[in-house]
Amino acid sequence: MDISTIGIVGAGQMGNGIAHVMALAGYSVTLSDVDQDALDKAVALIEKNLDRQVSREKISAEERDSALSRITATLDIAKAGATDLVIEAATEQEAVKHKIFESLAPHLLPHTILTSNTSSISITRLASRTDRPEKFLGFHFMNPVPVMQLVELIRGIATDKETYEACMAVVDRLGKTAASAEDFPAFIVNRILVPMINEAVYTLYEGVGNVRSIDLAMKLGANHPMGPLELADFIGLDTCLAIMNVLHDGLADTKYRPCPLLTKYVEAGWLGRKTKRGFYDYRGDEPVPTR
Numbered sequence: 001m002d003i004s005t006i007g008i009v010g011a012g013q014m015g016n017g018i019a020h021v022m023a024l025a026g027y028s029v030t031l032s033d034v035d036q037d038a039l040d041k042a043v044a045l046i047e048k049n050l051d052r053q054v055s056r057e058k059i060s061a062e063e064r065d066s067a068l069s070r071i072t073a074t075l076d077i078a079k080a081g082a083t084d085l086v087i088e089a090a091t092e093q094e095a096v097k098h099k100i101f102e103s104l105a106p107h108l109l110p111h112t113i114l115t116s117n118t119s120s121i122s123i124t125r126l127a128s129r130t131d132r133p134e135k136f137l138g139f140h141f142m143n144p145v146p147v148m149q150l151v152e153l154i155r156g157i158a159t160d161k162e163t164y165e166a167c168m169a170v171v172d173r174l175g176k177t178a179a180s181a182e183d184f185p186a187f188i189v190n191r192i193l194v195p196m197i198n199e200a201v202y203t204l205y206e207g208v209g210n211v212r213s214i215d216l217a218m219k220l221g222a223n224h225p226m227g228p229l230e231l232a233d234f235i236g237l238d239t240c241l242a243i244m245n246v247l248h249d250g251l252a253d254t255k256y257r258p259c260p261l262l263t264k265y266v267e268a269g270w271l272g273r274k275t276k277r278g279f280y281d282y283r284g285d286e287p288v289p290t291r
């Protein structure tokens with residue numbers, strides 16, 4: 001099946017990155033959100049990131065302009081539904097995602113493939129509430145989308161071969177690499193990465209190190225490009241907590257217990273970079289550790 005139009009639901013940090021790479025690869029993109037402010041910010045950020053690519057001579061000014069002309073931002077979810085491939089990239093809450101797939105249902109074309117960029121939630125369960133579980137796939141990009149090479153593809157129990165192959169062809173056209181994961185809580189990357197981040201928060205909670213020393217230790221001691229707390233702020237602490245809850249509930253093992261300190265930051269609304277405060281405070285010129 002040939003895919004030329006893409007609908008993205010959710011214009012947060014992942015939605016804007018996915019719109020960016022899809023438009024650059026020549027797809028016609030409809031980006032939707034419930035919030036006009038989120039849409040405006042997403043388009044401005046895409047423009048800024050494309051400009052940076054032009055200034056670093058990764059793309060030409062013409063490629064930037066035609067990519068931008070292929071993106072339509074809208075509050076109308078119906079327009080995102082009437083496309084060849086829908087990628088849901090809204091907040092990591094199962095109820096929110098079910099509601100989005102329900103709202104999309106009347107607007108889908110008969111051949112529309114439905115996917116979710118979820119970090120952790122069961123693809124089989126999301127698919128089972130739609131009219132097309134065989135045309136449903138986990139399409140999991142990594143953050144920042146324009147930079148990261150990997151896309152995890154997760155088949156639900158009913159996903160058919162044609163759907164998987166059509167999405168694999170999209171990954172190829174983006175110049176990215178796919179890894180297949182089975183549909184178990186948090187798939188591959190986050191099953192390994194997010195418990196490590198949670199352990200870093202326990203390390204902070206128990207006073208083994210402070211924010212700076214924990215991040216420094218993992219950057220210089222394990223050659224990670226970002227320390228685990230810096231990375232948690234980058235991902236979003238609400239998303240990290242949601243993933244730990246899916247692992248804890250789905251695998252029923254206490255080793256996935258979310259650290260109470262992570263919960264406390266989320267309860268405070270200190271969600272990391274996106275709210276300008278998390279394990280670091282980003283309101284000044286330089287990030288300042290909050291512990």
Ligand SMILES: CC(=O)CC(=O)SCCNC(=O)CCNC(=O)[C@H](O)C(C)(C)COP(=O)(O)OP(=O)(O)OC[C@H]1O[C@@H](n2cnc3c(N)ncnc32)[C@H](O)[C@@H]1OP(=O)(O)O
Nearest residue numbers: 049052056058119141142143144146147189190225226235
């Ligand atoms: C939670 C989930 O479900 C799954 C996940 O995504 S988990 C998170 C996975 N991601 C990671 O682990 C990221 C870890 N961090 C890194 O790899 C690096 O710190 C990084 C790539 C983000 C930045 O690298 P860096 O060397 O410190 O920064 P910098 O030199 O400024 O940037 C490198 C390139 O990335 C680009 N870049 C950096 N941040 C970007 C962003 N947010 N958006 C777009 N492009 C970005 C820069 O423009 C630069 O591009 P060029 O090479 O074309 O010049």
Ligand SMILES: NC(=O)C1=CN([C@@H]2O[C@H](COP(=O)(O)OP(=O)(O)OC[C@H]3O[C@@H](n4cnc5c(N)ncnc54)[C@H](OP(=O)(O)O)[C@@H]3O)[C@@H](O)[C@H]2O)C=CC1
Nearest residue numbers: 010012013014033034035038089090091092118119143235
């Ligand atoms: N952050 C990361 O590193 C990664 C995240 N993911 C996954 O991608 C998805 C999005 O994450 P991310 O972009 O970080 O989250 P963000 O919080 O940055 O963005 C989520 C966006 O979805 C919007 N939204 C909420 N409800 C709806 C709705 N009903 N309809 C349309 N839009 C809605 C939010 O609007 P508002 O702000 O108004 O609520 C917000 O603009 C999640 O499933 C996450 O797990 C996957 C890979 C990496």
